[in-house]
Amino acid sequence: MPFLNSLLRANWIVRAALIIALLFAGQEASSAQNTSTAYKFKAVFLFHFTQFVDWPATTFSDPQAPLVIGILGDDPFGDFLDATVKGENVDGHPLVVQRYRKPADVKDCQVLFISSSEQSQLGRTLTDLKGKTILTVSDMGNFAEDGGMIGFVAVQDKIHFQINTDAARDANLTLSSKLLRLADIVTTEKK
Amino acid sequence: MTVIMLTSGAVLLLTCLAFIAFEVITLRKGMVDGLMTRSEIIGVNSTASLAFQNTSDAADVLAALKTDPQVIDACIYDENGHVFAQFPSNVAASAFPSALTGTGFHYTSSSLAVYRPIIQDGHALGTVYIESNLSPLTRRYHAYALLALAVIIASTILAYLMSRVLQNQISQPILALSETARAISRKRDFSVRAVKYSNDEAGALTDAFNEMLAEIQKLSSTLEQRVEERTAQLEAVNKELEAFSYSVSHDLRAPLRHIDGFVDMLRKTSQDSIGASGKRYLDIISGAAKRMGALIDDLLVFSRMGRSEMRRTTVNTDSLVAECISEMAQDLQGRAIEWDISPMPEVNADRPMLKQVWVNLISNAVKYSRDRSPAKIVIRSREAGPKEWEFSVKDNGAGFDMQYAGKLFGVFQRLHQNEEFEGTGIGLANVRRIILRHGGKTWAEGKIGEGAAFFFTLPKAN
Numbered sequence: 001m002p003f004l005n006s007l008l009r010a011n012w013i014v015r016a017a018l019i020i021a022l023l024f025a026g027q028e029a030s031s032a033q034n035t036s037t038a039y040k041f042k043a044v045f046l047f048h049f050t051q052f053v054d055w056p057a058t059t060f061s062d063p064q065a066p067l068v069i070g071i072l073g074d075d076p077f078g079d080f081l082d083a084t085v086k087g088e089n090v091d092g093h094p095l096v097v098q099r100y101r102k103p104a105d106v107k108d109c110q111v112l113f114i115s116s117s118e119q120s121q122l123g124r125t126l127t128d129l130k131g132k133t134i135l136t137v138s139d140m141g142n143f144a145e146d147g148g149m150i151g152f153v154a155v156q157d158k159i160h161f162q163i164n165t166d167a168a169r170d171a172n173l174t175l176s177s178k179l180l181r182l183a184d185i186v187t188t189e190k191k
Numbered sequence: 192m193t194v195i196m197l198t199s200g201a202v203l204l205l206t207c208l209a210f211i212a213f214e215v216i217t218l219r220k221g222m223v224d225g226l227m228t229r230s231e232i233i234g235v236n237s238t239a240s241l242a243f244q245n246t247s248d249a250a251d252v253l254a255a256l257k258t259d260p261q262v263i264d265a266c267i268y269d270e271n272g273h274v275f276a277q278f279p280s281n282v283a284a285s286a287f288p289s290a291l292t293g294t295g296f297h298y299t300s301s302s303l304a305v306y307r308p309i310i311q312d313g314h315a316l317g318t319v320y321i322e323s324n325l326s327p328l329t330r331r332y333h334a335y336a337l338l339a340l341a342v343i344i345a346s347t348i349l350a351y352l353m354s355r356v357l358q359n360q361i362s363q364p365i366l367a368l369s370e371t372a373r374a375i376s377r378k379r380d381f382s383v384r385a386v387k388y389s390n391d392e393a394g395a396l397t398d399a400f401n402e403m404l405a406e407i408q409k410l411s412s413t414l415e416q417r418v419e420e421r422t423a424q425l426e427a428v429n430k431e432l433e434a435f436s437y438s439v440s441h442d443l444r445a446p447l448r449h450i451d452g453f454v455d456m457l458r459k460t461s462q463d464s465i466g467a468s469g470k471r472y473l474d475i476i477s478g479a480a481k482r483m484g485a486l487i488d489d490l491l492v493f494s495r496m497g498r499s500e501m502r503r504t505t506v507n508t509d510s511l512v513a514e515c516i517s518e519m520a521q522d523l524q525g526r527a528i529e530w531d532i533s534p535m536p537e538v539n540a541d542r543p544m545l546k547q548v549w550v551n552l553i554s555n556a557v558k559y560s561r562d563r564s565p566a567k568i569v570i571r572s573r574e575a576g577p578k579e580w581e582f583s584v585k586d587n588g589a590g591f592d593m594q595y596a597g598k599l600f601g602v603f604q605r606l607h608q609n610e611e612f613e614g615t616g617i618g619l620a621n622v623r624r625i626i627l628r629h630g631g632k633t634w635a636e637g638k639i640g641e642g643a644a645f646f647f648t649l650p651k652a653n
Contacts, residue, residue, distance in 0.1 A: 176239065182243050
């Protein structure tokens with residue numbers, strides 16, 4: 001849908017307005033875009049997470065280094081996430097979306113959305129990411145309790161999130177209190 | 192004093208108005224600033240709520256406003272201008288203005304509303320709107336108005352008291368000065384001095400006034416002294432003169448009596464030897480001695496008139512005039528005189544003195560009209576004004592030249608030769624002297640050969 005894309009590229013507010021409009025417009029519009037309303041919300045949320053999380057200064061090689069949002073596994077956002085972050089930057093770091101097929105591909109990224117397709121090997125993936133300053137996000141069940149940092153959960157048709165503050169702290173990330181206020185705080189469940 | 196009060200009142204009112212106006216502006220600005228700060232806090236706290244579409248969290252943030260009783264309502268708009276969260280929760284979303292953007296505020300009569308965008312990392316996420324009532328402002332306004340009123344009342348009272356004190360300081364010396372001046376002019380006492388109250392302008396005025404008084408006092412005392420000296424001198428001279436004239440008159444009578452007496456004796460004892468011419472000489476000597484005696488008598492009367500005390504009584508002029516005429520019976524023998532006498536008023540005078548006046552005037556009229564037959568003598572009285580009577584004695588006798596009218600009343604001033612009409616020249620002088628002492632005046636009118644008229648006035652009795 002080139003018309004919509006060009007509009008999305010035009011202006012962040014227009015884009016945001018469109019998100020709301022699409023929400024109210026119903027399911028047809030979203031299915032036509034091949035991206036569900038829920039994932040559009042999650043894409044926007046992913047973008048917003050970058051604004052409420054502080055990475056250590058050492059994360060970036062230089063002040064203009066991009067802030068990379070990585071997607072591990074099947075991409076549920078289509079090109080919606082790319083459209084959302086296009087032209088945006090956080091503290092001077094331009095936002096960039098990268099996609100990884102397997103955990104080994106994950107290199108220099110600051111946010112990593114782990115697709116539900118990776119559920120089977122989640123434990124090993126999280127172990128691999130340990131010690132890296134990467135904000136891990138996923139919408140698979142019990143993600144935060146399993147050692148991820150932010151897990152989307154649906155509560156009464158609304159998207160909430162759980163935050164595992166231990167995991168974030170281990171990764172040397174500072175989460176804004178404003179973000180924490182909105183989240184259910186969880187800890188890693190010992191298996 | 193009114194001027195002072197009005198001036199200070201106006202100044203105070205203006206000051207209070209300026210102060211209140213300044214305070215009102217400051218308060219309104221402060222109110223806007225305070226509400227803006229509050230809305231910014233709300234905005235900062237609600238960025239995440241907007242970013243993550245968490246309405247209940249935004250409502251929680253807004254609920255913090257309940258600690259401020261002045262906040263009427265508040266809301267957060269999302270980026271599309273829809274009400275995202277509101278406070279208090281029971282307000283309808285339609286109660287809020289639609290689609291506010293940017294920063295601003297507006298006052299209504301009872302409330303102040305401010306709004307400002309909610310920005311996160313340069314992105315406007317929405318707008319926060321807070322409406323507060325103005326009761327604190329109104330309370331402050333009332334407090335200021337009361338304060339201003341109290342200040343104005345207190346200052347007015349103070350100004351009134353101060354102006355009274357100040358006015359006393361200014362007017363007291365001036366009032367004292369004018370009181371002193373009045374007392375001086377009333378009592379003629381130049382030894383009084385004005386009291387000096389202060390060393391300011393009023394004090395200088397008092398000093399100048401007192402200096403002037405001292406000068407006047409000095410002048411008046413020397414003047415009085417000089418008047419006293421002169422009066423004393425005059426009195427002494429006058430007394431000397433009177434004593435002299437009295438003693439001279441008195442002493443002159445003795446040799447005169449000798450002359451008269453011895454002439455008489457000579458006439459009796461030497462009747463035959465001296466012959467007819469000798470007898471004529473003796474008559475001339477005797478007549479001259481008698482005239483001189485009359486002259487001396489008149490002089491004595493004249494000098495007594497000046498000194499003797501006046502005893503005023505009510506005098507019936509009608510009877511006085513009649514008395515004078517009847518006493519002249521001797522002179523009137525063989526005369527044909529038409530008397531024309533009008534009714535006369537009563538006057539307040541020294542009767543013997545007044546009689547002297549009438550005797551002199553009537554006898555003059557009789558004397559100078561003796562060549563007329565019949566002689567006409569008119570005696571009149573009339574009111575010459577509200578305060579005096581005018582009397583006149585008019586005859587159709589020898590008369591006089593009006594150019595000498597002024598000399599008639601002088602001592603020894605005679606317009607006729609002694610051979611023509613005998614007289615001492617003292618009678619009219621006495622008349623003038625007596626009338627002057629009674630407070631009246633004398634004058635005469637006449638024409639040679641046609642008669643004379645003598646006038647005098649007397650003040651009416653009180």
